[in-house]
Amino acid sequence: MLARTPRTLVTPSAWRIIARAHSSHAAPPSFAPSGVTSADTEIPYGDPACASSAYLPQKDGARTQTEEEKRAVSETPELTPEQRDVLEKIIRVDQAGELGANYIYYGQKAVFAAGSDKRTTGIVQAMWDGEKKHIAAFDKLITQHNVRPTALYPVWKAMAFGLGAGTALMGKRAAMACTEAVETVIGEHYNEQLKQLKADFPDHPSIPLLEKILTEFRDDELEHLDTAVANESQQAPAYALLSAVIAGGCRWAIKTTEKI
Ligand SMILES: [Fe+2]
Ligand SMILES: [Fe+2]
Helix, strand or coil, rough: CCCCCCCCCCCHHHHHHHHHHHHCCHHHHHHEEEEEECCCEEEECCCCCCCCHHCCCCCCCCCCCCHHHHHHCCCCCCCCCCHCCCCHHEEEEEEEHHHHHHHHHHHHHHHHHHHCCCCHHHHHHHHHHHHHHHHHHHHHHHHCCCCCCCCCCCHHHHHHHHEEEEEHCCHHHHHHHHHHHHHHHHHHHHHHHHHHHHCCCCCCCHHHHHHHHHHHHHHHHHHHHHHHHHHHHHCHHHHHHHHHHHHHHHHHHHHHHHHH
């Protein structure tokens, strides 16, 4: 039997402290009849309290945007080659990551919905609904900033669905350990990107909007992490090994997607 080893990832309690400082957008989205995202999911309505609503349909009709708000969602800034490289990597990786997250929850939901565990099915569905908002916003951002999407869409979709379904077949705790590992890496990654954007970018309204969206999504991911821990992720069989393998795979996928 494997001995449980201390976690090397950032602890959930540390994340919780960060998340609580920002989190004000926990309401699940409802869905607009406005087509589907690149992850084949419905496009959700935007929550007017959240930055991401700038890219999402509005339930009560679109409000009038200021000129600055229009520029923030329609223009891409003049950048140096180095800045452009950073922006492209951020948007390409995040869109691919959100695509993967959607397919992980899709795989988990498929397994749990086929069984009798309605409670876990509901928990997974609620987290998946959050990912639908994320991918819908990044689909818009990738177009606005003329960023080439990853060439690995089909690979990431298949691998993410397999990871979600595979861990769900191992049981609820393993599925939650998968969520905990993935969301820990994604939370760290969003924090890194926020540092890069704050460091050296021109004064164009699309950049502070992107920062707000990365912050919003980072906090959403940390709520998913909290949900996983609250649902016994750390009691999964071979928890330490499972976490390390999944987190390592996520980091490898991020590096690969930056280039391909
Ligand atoms: Fe996400
Ligand atoms: Fe998430």
